[in-house]
Amino acid sequence: TMGSQGGSSTQSASLARPQTGAGLVTIRVAELRDPLGVWAVISVQDNGRGLSDIDRVHLFDPFFSGRQAGRGLGFGLPKTWRIVTLHGGRIDVDLPQSGGLLVTIHWPAPGERGM
16 A cells, blocks of 8 residues: 655555465555654564564574574574664564564665765
């Protein structure tokens, strides 16, 4: 869906795996204007199990993986965090009451904060 509110526009997409009946990922992209500038806001939400307390503490630690041994190296989120912060952005991670996980990236628009 696409919409426009108060100078911002939003695009959304939902991806599901209907053949298994499991897994829904919703991706939203919006523009946000605030006193700090203009941001591209990218949100990714799923309906999975969320995060354990230990996963949440180590979420951005290199070499940490909550997966079974040999199934992940633990590089993805630390690299993502580094790239986003080096470009003047930020990543927020929330556990919605509805379940799952919500990751939101605020990326500075071109021309903002030295980009």
